[in-house]
Amino acid sequence: MNSAPLDLEAPASWPEVLRAYLAQHHDFFLDWETKREWATGAGYDRAVYGLESLLRQYSLVGWHCTRLTEDEIAHIRSGGMQPMDAAMLERRLDAVVAAGLLTETMAGKLKARHQAREPSRAGRVWFCFFPPRHAGELGIGRFFRHWGGEALYNSHEDDPETGAALRSVGVPCVIEALVPLSSLGSLGFLPEKIARRHLIAHGHQTVEPIDHEGAITSPLEAARIRRTALFPSRKFGELTGCDGWRAPVAG
Structure with missing residues (x-):
């Protein structure tokens, strides 16, 4: 696996094999x-699958x-980092009680109501592969x-009692990591977005999205954690743009 990340903002720096494809x-x-x-759906699928196969050997910086x-x-x-599941959530709750x-x-109230067993959430850790500030307060606040x-x-933020308890624990944090694309359960529409970035770099206009989010489904080793930016550090502010938000970031 190539440990060097693809710089999504600089297609000219991508590996020769990817640029050639x-x-x-x-x-x-x-x-x-x-x-x-003249491009057919079947031909497009073949081109995308070939691109996906290439991409899985690389990494992206994710937040x-x-x-x-x-x-x-x-x-x-x-x-x-380990993908979340219900057992891990309960261990984390036990740890904050012990602390x-x-x-x-x-x-006990928090353990009784959560979504950690839902298939769309269990066994995943989500990353955005673009600076989080691009999502704004509505996207990441x-x-x-x-x-x-x-x-x-999700099950408690509007509850006056349990929501307030969750706001009392912890500190806002952005984890920056080098994420192997092979650790994502699915690349989703990343190959299409890579192709659009290639076209844009060659002077063409596209209308579909180019920013990407994805979830790892396997552990991410400590060596791939590049930094942890904590509120209210300057780096946290740079990554999130929180200084311009309406509501306090710390809740």
């Missing part, structure tokens, strides 16, 4: 994205927006205001 299929991708005069305790941040720095951050009664992750606070 995109050059070979340039006219096809261009027709599909603009006119669709995970969350709220964590000091102990959790230290554990990620030393041990990496005196929540009562056992409150933890909620991640920082409640501890426990979306699978927990």
Whole structure:
């Protein structure tokens, strides 16, 4: 696996084998994205599958927006990240009870209602592969205001009691990591977005999205954690753009 990340903003820096593939299929991708005069769906699928196969050997810089305790941040720095599941969520709740951050009664209420067993959430850690500030307060603000992750606070953020408890735990944090594309359960529409970035770099206009989000489904080792930017550090502000938000980032 190539440990060097693809710089999505600089297609000219991409590895020669990737640039050669995109050059070979340039006219096809261009027709599909603009006119669709002769590019067929079957041919497009073959081109995309070939591009996906190439991409899986590379990595991207990704950012995970969350709220964590000091102990959790230290554990990620030393041990990496593990995909979330219900058992992990319950262990985290037990840990904050042991640290005196929540009562056992409150933890019991939180354990009784969450979404960590849902197929769309279990076994995943989500990253955006663009600077988080591009998503704005509407896109990322909620991640920082409640501890426990979306699978927990989705069920509690509007509850006056449990929502307030989740806002009392942890510190807003952005985890920057070098994410192997082979660790994503699915590349989703990343190949198409790479093709669009190639076309844009060659002077063409596209209308479909080029920014990408994805979820790892396997552990991410500590060596791939590049930094943890904590609120209210300057780096946190640069990554999130939170200084211009309407609501306080710390909740």
